[in-house]
Amino acid sequence: xxxxxxxxxxxxxxxxxxxxxxxxxxxxxxxxxxxxxxxxxxxxxxxxxxxxxxxxxxxxxxxxxxxxxxxxxxxxxxxxxxxxxxxxxxxxxxxxxxxxxxxxxxxxxxxxxxxxxxxxxxxxxxxxxxxxxxxxxxxxxxxxxxxxxxxxxxxxxxxxxxxxxxxxxxxxxxxxxxxxxxxxxxxxxxxxxxxxxxxxxxxxxxxxxxxxxxxxxxxxxxxxxxxxxxxxxxxx
Amino acid sequence: xxxxxxxxxxxxxxxxxxxxxxxxxxxxxxxxxxxxxxxxxxxxxxxxxxxxxxxxxxxxxxxxxxxxxxxxxxxxxxxxxxxxxxxxxxxxxxxxxxxxxxxxxxxxxxxxxxxxxxxxxxxxxxxxxxxxxxxxxxxxxxxxxxxxxxxxxxxxxxxxxxxxxxxxxxxxxxxxxxxxxxxxxxxxxxxxxxxxxxxxxxxxxxxxxxxxxxxxxxxxxxxxxxxxxxxxxxxxxxxxxxxxxxxxxxxxxxxxxxxx
Numbered sequence: 001x002x003x004x005x006x007x008x009x010x011x012x013x014x015x016x017x018x019x020x021x022x023x024x025x026x027x028x029x030x031x032x033x034x035x036x037x038x039x040x041x042x043x044x045x046x047x048x049x050x051x052x053x054x055x056x057x058x059x060x061x062x063x064x065x066x067x068x069x070x071x072x073x074x075x076x077x078x079x080x081x082x083x084x085x086x087x088x089x090x091x092x093x094x095x096x097x098x099x100x101x102x103x104x105x106x107x108x109x110x111x112x113x114x115x116x117x118x119x120x121x122x123x124x125x126x127x128x129x130x131x132x133x134x135x136x137x138x139x140x141x142x143x144x145x146x147x148x149x150x151x152x153x154x155x156x157x158x159x160x161x162x163x164x165x166x167x168x169x170x171x172x173x174x175x176x177x178x179x180x181x182x183x184x185x186x187x188x189x190x191x192x193x194x195x196x197x198x199x200x201x202x203x204x205x206x207x208x209x210x211x212x213x214x215x216x217x218x219x220x221x222x223x224x225x226x227x228x229x230x231x232x233x234x235x236x
Numbered sequence: 237x238x239x240x241x242x243x244x245x246x247x248x249x250x251x252x253x254x255x256x257x258x259x260x261x262x263x264x265x266x267x268x269x270x271x272x273x274x275x276x277x278x279x280x281x282x283x284x285x286x287x288x289x290x291x292x293x294x295x296x297x298x299x300x301x302x303x304x305x306x307x308x309x310x311x312x313x314x315x316x317x318x319x320x321x322x323x324x325x326x327x328x329x330x331x332x333x334x335x336x337x338x339x340x341x342x343x344x345x346x347x348x349x350x351x352x353x354x355x356x357x358x359x360x361x362x363x364x365x366x367x368x369x370x371x372x373x374x375x376x377x378x379x380x381x382x383x384x385x386x387x388x389x390x391x392x393x394x395x396x397x398x399x400x401x402x403x404x405x406x407x408x409x410x411x412x413x414x415x416x417x418x419x420x421x422x423x424x425x426x427x428x429x430x431x432x433x434x435x436x437x438x439x440x441x442x443x444x445x446x447x448x449x450x451x452x453x454x455x456x457x458x459x460x461x462x463x464x465x466x467x468x469x470x471x472x473x474x475x476x477x478x479x480x481x482x483x484x485x486x487x488x489x490x491x492x493x494x495x496x
Binding site: 062072183187 | 242247250262
């Protein structure tokens with residue numbers, strides 16, 4: 001679908017990437033259309049992160065205020081994380097940096113969006129928290145569903161075969177922990193998904209790539225925080 | 237959002253990798269990303285080049301006009317370099333007056349071209365104290381993937397090398413002729429990651445870097461310009477090391493820029 005193309009609504013409601021003019025429905029972004037109850041939506045080929053309530057995202061602390069932190073989540077604006085949305089809500093105002101400092105990475109959930117574009121995030125939720133060790137990799141946010149795969153199959157394959165632990169943020173940031181070689185292989189997998197995400201047989205090609213580049217043992221640690229978080233998202 | 241703080245875990249990861257001789261994109265510490273040079277990219281300019289270094293892209297346009305020489309250099313033409321950081325190219329670039337990054341970029345590129353006497357400015361003089369050529373070198377950063385200085389300088393050099401002096405259009409000659417380029421300076425930038433020094437840093441490596449040093453070398457073996465940036469220091473031995481490495485990379489890149 002090109003922006004401006006008319007989409008048959010098939011009796012469904014307009015979802016992401018669509019707009020209604022008169023009685024017709026049109027695409028507002030470049031991508032392909034999906035019709036799944038109750039929405040018709042466009043899955044974009046590319047694009048920046050557009051926050052939705054309930055998204056799990058990787059944020060980086062940019063500023064510490066008296067009662068909240070400001071996180072960069074790759075959205076148009078910094079997202080406030082209020083102390084009441086953390087397990088440390090008893091912290092006296094002005095002493096927040098004993099928990100999170102500028103430059104710290106955290107896994108948070110998008111809690112509320114308001115019409116002005118403010119994105120409130122929370123640290124309360126299963127698997128959410130400060131990310132220590134490892135590093136952060138990037139893929140296009142439009143590719144995140146491919147990275148996770150059906151029921152989490154893709155990300156499970158990657159973590160199992162590379163012996164890494166992963167937390168996938170819907171904003172295209174992926175936290176990876178493991179040895180240098182494992183992280184490099186995850187990075188290569190992500191690049192492959194980014195370049196070839198549109199073509200069928202991606203899982204086989206990723207498997208093939210992992211066979212080619214390393215041992216095939218399944219002894220990697222069970223992916224912890226990410227999968228629990230992810231599971232919720234995948235079923236949604 | 238003028239500046240975004242990088243995640244500490246990412247910085248630590250990059251520095252740890254460098255310690256074991258590795259980089260996030262699989263390069264060695266002394267490897268450049270792929271470089272492509274496309275001269276003549278903008279047909280309406282007197283000279284132009286589009287240069288890609290990895291994910292970075294800089295388009296350079298050269299324009300020549302006649303004007304009045306400066307009072308203190310009546311026998312020389314004028315060279316002026318300007319850099320534009322297009323907001324589309326990086327989340328940290330905003331529209332508006334030039335930011336310090338843009339000023340540094342244009343100054344450092346200008347310095348290497350001027351100091352290497354890439355163009356003999358006296359040949360741009362038409363009539364002493366009356367009329368001369370003014371050579372505008374305009375740099376447009378299209379994509380910021382790190383190491384903008386070197387990318388922009390390669391673009392400037394390639395654009396100048398393929399530039400034409402529009403003498404006929406300005407009525408100061410019978411025919412247009414190629415701009416004479418006398419020397420070929422190449423800039424080469426390094427950043428410190430822990431106790432290692434890596435060449436051609438990416439965006440992430442620049443953010444993690446503890447000090448940046450740029451060395452411009454020419455084809456006859458001169459160091460023509462240098463620039464030290466970011467917070468962090470280099471020992472005298474390390475500076476000598478970067479100069480030696482800059483000469484090696486300079487020779488290779490010069491061949492790419494001239495072959496294009």
